[in-house]
Amino acid sequence: MSDPFLDVRDLHVSFETMDGLVKSVDGLSFQLERGQTLGIVGESGSGKSVTSLSIMGLHRGGNARISGQIMLDGTDLVTASDEKVRGLRGKKMAMIFQDPLSAMHPFYTVGHQIIEAYRVHNNVSAGVARKHAITMLDRVGIPQASSRVDDYPHQFSGGMRQRAMIAMALSCDPDLLIADEPTTALDVTVQAQILDLIRDLQSEFNSAVIIITHDLGVVAELADDILVMYAGRSMEYASAHDTFERPQHPYTWGLLGSMPRMDRVRTERLLPIVGAPPSLINVPSGCPFHPRCAFEDRTGGLARTERPEFEETLPGHFVACHLSAEERRRIWETEILPKL
Known part of the structure; x- marks a missing residue:
């Protein structure tokens, strides 16, 4: 079996600042094939743009500390020379x-x-x-x-x-196209035109595409798979269908609860996620989402003390959560879904 076109393995990106070390990306891994679209979603400060700039090699020469692997068609972009990466940028990979x-x-x-x-x-x-x-x-x-x-x-x-x-x-x-918030500040008509354009051009060139956004409506329109990021880490990874129909992480539930529904009448008001994203200098211990998680008390204290493993709970569906798979399924079906 051939290697994936883009293979990001245990990526860490941090920055030295006057206040301390900012851990912008903390152990991120994902894969992407040609002709496929990956949507990376999460609130501002979750590490989405830093991930894309690291792939493009645009953090080189600064104060960034980068470790792990970014394999692009067999080339490790982390260890490659600046000249090599410049040669790939624009031709092999490009960014909007x-x-x-x-x-x-x-x-x-x-x-x-x-x-x-x-x-x-x-x-x-x-x-x-x-x-x-x-x-x-x-x-x-x-x-x-x-x-x-x-x-x-x-x-x-x-x-x-x-x-x-x-x-x-x-x-x-380019073989890889990264679109960072490609429809921000555009009216809805132009947004639709831009998304149609990206889809048409991807079909023509068979490019691998990464869409980075906080707008779940955009990824629902374009993405084959969705990676949910929080505090520089992967919270959930699944197909777009499973992410919307069978999400398993409380943070993903929060994002969906904050999104208006056009396909049916909601029975409840929008449910914003309480609190604010954490400082990436002082990331909470255990699961970084636990201070904002409504179900943290059901983990027996594990959410506060231990970092959850990013595990495959269903074929192609990965999640980092201390709640059991059965408990997550029950919460989604009985407590979350009826309110959406």
Whole structure:
């Protein structure tokens, strides 16, 4: 059996600060195949973006401490040289950043930036690269692409900048596309267009896609599998179907309880998760979610003292929780589901 296209194994990412060591990613593992989409969800500060930037090698040269393995098509990105990672970035893997206005250089036209990214990995003339940039802008739905190619980022609307960022990311047909909050601050109509665009381009290039978001509606639309993160750790990993139909972790229940339902009338008001995410400098002992967990008292004190193992409880369904599988099933069916 061949190795997965992307294989993240026991990834740890931490940062030295004046206040102490920030453990942004703490033992994360997941896999992704070509043509598949993984949704990574969780509240702000759960480690989603740090994970994606680590895969792209954008924490190199700073104060980040990175350990574990990030295997991309057989290459370990953690131990690879800076030159090797730069060669892969853009061609083998690309990223759509959360804020395209700050991710794109304000002093250069949109077309110039796409042309530069394309010529780094392709031995072509500036004229050929310009034609390719216009083609990519046209493919992502930029009107009058032949003239807008010479506009600056501030001359584009938010939705158009996001499309231009997608055009730049896809200009070299990457095998891995990471989209970090690709629909943030966009109206719902543009959101739907962006999601359709990512789906269509993935189908055309057979790319592996990671969607990073706190919006469960986005991952329900796109993802094959969903990874739920909290305090830099994996809380639950399952297919999108199982995550929505048979979630097993109290944190996942909390996320679902905070989400409006469009398919049926809710019997209860939205149920926000009490409290706030923990400091990643002083992560709670045991299960990091236990200070906010409504079912912590049913673990016999284990949630406060012991870190739960990330275990496969059903085929392809992993969860890190001290509650027994039978207890989680009973709570979901009798206490949580009737309120959603």
